[in-house]
Amino acid sequence: MFHKEGQTIIFVSLIIVGSLFLVMDFIGIPWLVKTLQIGLLFIFVLILQFFRNPKRNTRIDDNHVVSPVDGKVVVIEEVQEPEYFKDKRLQVSVFMSPINVHVTRYPIGGKVLFSKYHPGNYLVAWHPKSSEKNERTSVVVENSKFGKVLYRQIAGFLARRIVNYAKKNQNVVQGNDAGFIKFGSRVDLFLPLGTKLDIKLNQKVRGGETVIAKL
Numbered sequence: 001m002f003h004k005e006g007q008t009i010i011f012v013s014l015i016i017v018g019s020l021f022l023v024m025d026f027i028g029i030p031w032l033v034k035t036l037q038i039g040l041l042f043i044f045v046l047i048l049q050f051f052r053n054p055k056r057n058t059r060i061d062d063n064h065v066v067s068p069v070d071g072k073v074v075v076i077e078e079v080q081e082p083e084y085f086k087d088k089r090l091q092v093s094v095f096m097s098p099i100n101v102h103v104t105r106y107p108i109g110g111k112v113l114f115s116k117y118h119p120g121n122y123l124v125a126w127h128p129k130s131s132e133k134n135e136r137t138s139v140v141v142e143n144s145k146f147g148k149v150l151y152r153q154i155a156g157f158l159a160r161r162i163v164n165y166a167k168k169n170q171n172v173v174q175g176n177d178a179g180f181i182k183f184g185s186r187v188d189l190f191l192p193l194g195t196k197l198d199i200k201l202n203q204k205v206r207g208g209e210t211v212i213a214k215l
Helices: 004-024 030-050
Strands: 064-066 071-081 087-095 103-105 110-118 136-143 147-154 161-164 177-182 186-191 211-214
Touching: 004 030, 071 186, 110 161, 136 161, 147 177, 186 211
Parallel strands: none
Antiparallel strands: 064 211, 071 087, 087 186, 103 177, 110 136, 136 147, 147 186, 161 177
């Protein structure tokens, strides 16, 4: 199953690859044709895997926060969150490599209080200033048990488009599709101080399934 954000790219890529396969028949050098065809197929398979959208079994629970994306936990620290809370929060950041699923999922269910897009740069995702300087979106969801949780999609060096489905005052379901980062990069979570974490640094997590924190 592929994400809807990749349908156009997959279709265009298929046409290009198919056309190049036909053109290559006129090269007349069998080993070169075979090498180029293998290379094209490899690139096409990479595009397919990048836009895959596997079904995830989210155990809906207002008492815990699930990872919004697949990837590796690269940051766990107390920080000053300047955009919405304007106070100290516990930040958990998940880095996505190009081979990870890039679907963003709602970490908690509840009501969307805030959703904002910021244009910006394309620093590498692990750069300390990427969460402030890069293209990004910030979304705050609130429920009656966990309170307010902010998640931030951040574009990276390869990312050139962030898709965010969250709309202010919308009611959302934990684990459901919240957006996509095309060829990108990182998602930051901002949780209340004192939140009990169920993950550790460098741990691999799965979007919609891995529990990040519990009350």
